[in-house]
Amino acid sequence: MQKLIAFFSIAVIAVSCGNQKTEPAAQQKVALPYTPTYSSSFEMGNPQYSAMILQGSWKDWENNTMDHMKDWVADTIVAFHSDNSMIKGADSLMARWKRGRAEYTSVKDTINAVISTYSTDKKENWVLVWATEINAKADGTKDTAAMMETWRINKDGKADMLLQFDRAKRKK
Numbered sequence: 801m802q803k804l805i806a807f808f809s810i811a812v813i814a815v816s817c818g819n820q821k822t823e824p825a826a827q828q829k830v831a832l833p834y835t836p837t838y839s840s841s842f843e844m845g846n847p848q849y850s851a852m853i854l855q856g857s858w859k860d861w862e863n864n865t866m867d868h869m870k871d872w873v874a875d876t877i878v879a880f881h882s883d884n885s886m887i888k889g890a891d892s893l894m895a896r897w898k899r900g901r902a903e904y905t906s907v908k909d910t911i912n913a914v915i916s917t918y919s920t921d922k923k924e925n926w927v928l929v930w931a932t933e934i935n936a937k938a939d940g941t942k943d944t945a946a947m948m949e950t951w952r953i954n955k956d957g958k959a960d961m962l963l964q965f966d967r968a969k970r971k972k
Contacts, residue, residue: 838922845916845925849953853927854914856959857949861897862907869894874954879962882947904935925953943968 832840856872870890879887879896887893901907912930919926929949936942945966952961 839919841921842917842919842926845918845927846953847916849925849927849951849957850914850916852953852957853929853949853951853959854911857951857962858909858911858929858931861901862909864901864907866894866897866901869897872958874956874958874960877960877962880964881962882964882966903937905938906936908934927951927953927959 852872856869860866860868873890873893875890877888877890877893879893881887885896887896910932912932913928914930915928917926917928918924927950929947929951931947931949932944933947934942934944945968947967948965950963951959954960
C-alpha cells in the first residue's frame, strides 16, 4: 500500500509541475544586441504561401514550366537576383527566367527548409526558402549552388518581391 501511495504522490507532483504555464518562445521578449531596421516581430504565416512559392519558383523552374508565373506573381514584382541584377515586372521576370533556364539541360532542386512568416508590426507575409540546386549544361558541366530566397507576398496573395542569395560551389 505504501508503494501505491508513493507512486500516486510522485505522479501528482509530476503532473502539477508539468502543468506550469510558460510563455511560448515566440512571445518571449528578449533584448537584442542590434535593433532590426525592418522588424523583429514575426509569427508563423500561411503555409499555402510556402506551397505557392515552392511550386512556382522551384518546381516550375526545375520542370521548365514557367508559363503559370502570372498566377502567383504580382505584375509589379521586383526581383533582386543573386547576380546583383534587378528585374521589374512579371513579364520581364518570366522572360529572364526562361532565358536562364534554357541554358540548362536539367535542373535538380533540393529544398532544405521552407517557412512562411508574418510580420505582425509591418503586416506583411514572407516565405523563406533554403535550397540546393544542381544545374547541368549541354556540354556536361554541372553547377551546384546553395541558395536562399526571401519572397514577400502582397495583400492579394501574390509574390511582389524576391531577394535571392547563393553560394556557388563549382564542380569540375
